[in-house]
Amino acid sequence: MIRKVIRIILTIMGVMLGYFLANSILSIEGISHIDNIRENLVLAMSSCIIFSLIIGIIFYFISPLLIKLLFNFMEYIEKYTQKMAMIDILLGATGGIIGLLIGVLIGTLFASISEFFAILSIIGSLSLAIICGDIAVKKKEEIIAFFTGLNRRNNSKEKKGKRSNNFGEVPKVLDTSVIIDGRILDISGTGFIEGPLVIPQFVLDELRHISDSADDLKRTKGRRGLDILNKIQKDLPIEVQISDMDFPDITEVDSKLLKLAQVLNGKVVTNDFNLNKVAEFQGVPVLNINDLANAIKPVLLPGEELKLQIIKEGKENNQGIGYLDDGTMIVVENGKRYIGEFIDASVTSVLQTSAGRMIFATRKS
Structure with a gap:
């Protein structure tokens, strides 16, 4: 339907363009004197109508x-903007307008x-818009820091003695493993992880x-993950966002x-060890639930004593595991x-490893 409407609009535009072109041509001094074509109203109107119909x-x-070209261009713009952060788009547009x-x-x-300078001024304006938009995107961090600093100074009295919430404004993207794991629900409930929590589609x-x-085990894990998400969204006072952003050219979920x-x-x-390593290699910040769990475990130093039950034998000879x-x-x-x-x-x-903490001990004699 939309294609038919656009086709009708383009046709009407063509008719209008044809009329204006015909009128402009008839206004040319050399042509207007031929058989006094401008004075012959019927001939002039016929010429305009015929020219308009042709165009x-x-x-x-x-x-x-x-x-087709219009839709391809729109699709290209859509795919390109999907890869850009919203702040980049806003800053680029603002810089371009300025x-x-x-x-x-x-x-x-x-x-x-x-006329030469008029054309030159148009080209210069467009070039300046592109340059300013590019500068605004590249200087994004400095611009944000500048306005954030102004906001802090203007509200210093109100914010005095209060902890900054900048950390909480950073989106936390949850992966499948950490949702199924379930500990993210308890951690979010304590307030140590603030929103927004982003769940990709x-x-x-x-x-x-x-x-x-x-598979029964997989089915149970999947349903547990969905239950965890529902509890986070309904029971916790934390912002949860469902992101529809996708990358068709990338096949792997990670x-x-x-x-x-x-x-x-x-x-x-995440709590995926391999994803953690790939993220570090690509420079993507990671919050590893396992690292958090290891960090809050009781610290045992060499020489400390403890009482435990030996459960099974270890990998090495004569080792016991508790x-x-x-x-x-x-x-x-x-x-x-x-x-x-x-x-x-x-x-x-x-x-201490990313997979956990391992403690070696000997029996106290």
Whole structure:
């Protein structure tokens, strides 16, 4: 329907253009004297109508090509803007408008000199608009910092003694693993992670596919993830955004996730070790739930004593494995023979990794 409407509009534009062109041609001094064509009203009107119909018919037949080019251009603009952050678009448009206004003001001083200077002023105005828009985008951080500084100074009395909320304004993009994990619900409830929490549509689609899986375990995990999202949205006073932004040229969900975080200037919230490493390599900030869990575990130093039960044997010869209440694994040298018993152990060393904290100990004699 829209194509038909645009085709009709283009045809009408062609007719109008034909009329103005015919009228302009008839106004030319050399042509207007031929058989006094301007004085012959019927001949003049007939010429305008015929010329208008010819141009209108031409526009009617070439309109499908023009419409196709228009839609391709719109699609290109849409794909290009999807990859840009909203702040970049706003700053670029603002810089372009300011540059255009400056160019017009300067151009009016020279446009009256001659037609050449008028054309030159138009080109200069457009060039200045492009340059100013590009500068505004490239200087984004400095512009934001400048206005943020002004806002802070203007409201210094109101904000005195209060903690800045800038950290909370950074979008937190959730990946599938951290949603299924569920700990994000408890962490968000404590207020340590502030919104907005961004859930991409492609992550929701992945959760839906997992919840529809024939495998019972996968199906349970997928449904748990959807339940967690519903609880976050309904029970917590935190902003939750569903992002429809997608990247058709990228197939993997993890790669889309990192790209979305880059576009939004946000951080990825995950507990996926591999995604964490790829994000670090690409320079995307990451909030790893496992790192947070490890950071809040009790600190045990070499020489400290603890009581634990040996649960199973370790990988190395004669090692015994026990666990603290928070799940931290304790490797006890020569503890294999005490499996099933409670022993007093002394910490010898602590190994910290992204996968968790491992503590080595020996039985206290």
